[in-house]
Amino acid sequence: MSPHPSILSKPVGEARLSPRAIGYVQTATRLELHQLVMQAFAESGITQVTLARRLGKRPEQISRLLGAPGNWTLDTFAELLFAIDGSLARVERRSPIGDKPTNSGAMGWRPSEPLTSNSSSTAKMDIVW
């Protein structure tokens, strides 16, 4: 095992997750859902006005929702996706570690956890989900 594990290393026992790992997984998940919705919206060809009418919202609300996933709930995600093209999300689990991409040509620096993990931090976060 590497002396400096990835911040996305699988949790072990009751060791507290690092604040960085929590920040990463929350943001990454939000961004991934946002990407899915924006991709569907781009492919659908509908306008924000149409989407707003389908959802009974004002166009500026739709503009704000599509702009960033910061205030999304799971319900927001589900209704946006369905309203765009009638689709549902397929959710699956995967490990972010050891899953090599097919075109990994560069060996660079990847932020890791320090040996003395800052596991006692109690940083407060705005948790949306």
Place this chain on the structure above:
Amino acid sequence: MDKHGPHFSFCYFNTVVLTYMSLEDHLSMLCETKRLWLLTPTDEGKKLLRCVYVTNEVKMFLEGAKGIPKDLLPVAGGALAAFDTYMGGGRVTFGMDPHQKDRAAMMARNAPPADGICDVRVLDPKPQVRIFGAFPAQDIFVAMTWHRRRLLAFAGAVGRAKKQWLHLFADMSPVVSEKVTDYVSAPVDPV
């Protein structure tokens, strides 16, 4: 070897190698002298379709080094996720007009656009952070400095980033264009 293991290299995209050979050599030199680091996706499953180089200042922030305030550690994680999305070829919202951009833009140009200084806008988790940098070429972002959004004086931050750029790239100009895809390849939405 650095404590973080194998650390630097350059992008092996065919387009970059063929079109920007001298830039590649320069970036390689900056990495060899440890003035820049090529960021590798935290999520090992991400493809590397765009790349990010970071200075030691940004590296320390991203790794939550000693001295980084505790309230910014989740933000550093959020920044890594944003960089992963960018590097993985995800859709980027890019604010072209520094004064009229969507408040949710993921990246944006700063005033004056002619300086070529852009920032990555880490909006979540809070407190917000801005990571300033510039593009030496399309899809290559060099992240140079970072600031908390609160109390941020943009003119000063842009000036500091410009100084860093000169220090790293001397007379080489960053990308300055009115075409968003000169900065970031599709999928990118100018907002």
